[in-house]
Amino acid sequence: MRGRSAVTCKLGGGIVARLWRTITGAKAQEQYDMVSQVQSKAISPFAAGVPAKSKTDLKADWNAYAASYDLLSLYNPAYQDLLLEFKNILPQVGQPEVIYDVGGGTGNYSQIVAKAFPKSAVYLIEPDDGMRHMAKEKLSGLDNVVYIDRPFQEFEAPGEDGPRKADFVICAHALYAMPDPHDRLAELRGLLRPGGMMFLLDLGRPMDVADWRAYLFAHLRKKVGLAKALHIFWQGRQIAKQNKAIFKAQQDNTYWTHSETEIASAVEQAGFEILSQKTAYRGYSDLLLCRAVPLRKD
Ligand SMILES: C[S@@+](CC[C@H](N)C(=O)[O-])C[C@H]1O[C@@H](n2cnc3c(N)ncnc32)[C@H](O)[C@@H]1O
Secondary structure (H helix, E strand, O other), X not given: OHHHHHHHHHHHHHHHHHHHHXXXXXXXXXXHHHHHHHHOOOOOOOOOOOOOOOHXXXXXXXXXXXXXXXXHHHXXXXXXXXXXXXXXXXXXXXXXXXXXXXOOOXXXXXXXHHHHOXXXXXXXEOOOHHHHHHHHHHOOOOOOEXXXXXXXXXXXXXXXXXXXXXXXXXXXXXXXXXXXXXXXXXXXXXXXXXXXXXXXXXXXXXXXXXXXXXXXXXXXXXXXXXXXXXXXXXXXXXXXXXXXXXHXXXXXXXXXXXXXXXXXXHHHHOOEEEEEEEEEOOOOEEEEEEEEOOOOOO
């Protein structure tokens, strides 16, 4: 009898493990081991035997990510904390008239500012059609949001004849994915009038997909039960896939990784004074509230 239940248990464990792998689309332990080894600099994930990918492959597919992106705001408490943190800093930015949300994605930050400041003009810069489409649908009831459909590096900074300089700029989890982030930081500074504020949130550390999966699964299982948790993971399988792509792009230096000190120095060099800084998003990201210092060209 004992033998039978052991077999049943073993078989059951195997089935659950297979289901787990099918649902998450990943070999969790392998991924975890790889990340740990890379973080301890023991091996490169692109060591011999792994087919080399071109730089263009090593990027997230934001379009594929778009449809499931808002599962983060629905179910990821760490993402929800960021939105709350953002709401809480708004009293410090006064009454901004012109706001840019650079790499605004599905519009979660734009939605908060457009509602908080209904008289302000919010420019959401988002090059990906899928992300922008989700934002437009979600924010369709708000008439103070303008959508700009190009990458930030191709966006013409406001000048005397163009749109006015911003009072507030948001750049949330997008800078690391842009080419030449130091140049982009200077352009973010260029969007602002002297004294204007920037909310900068940026992924700095390697995206450990297995760690996120374990964290989210534990949370969801407790909150909604095993069956619903598995269902949500299935719905959100693109999130895991794109986060893996982000990790690879970080390892390849296609995406920027930085420490707290590195991002602080880059931000100051670009012409900002840092009003506050902390790590966020379970230690993976840096969150800075900055003020544009006057520059000679202002
Ligand atoms: C992780 S999402 C963040 C979206 C949103 N800010 C949020 O936090 O929910 C990153 C976004 O940056 C955008 N992005 C990537 N490269 C960009 C670029 N060069 N210029 C502007 N946006 C870019 C992507 O299309 C994507 O929507």
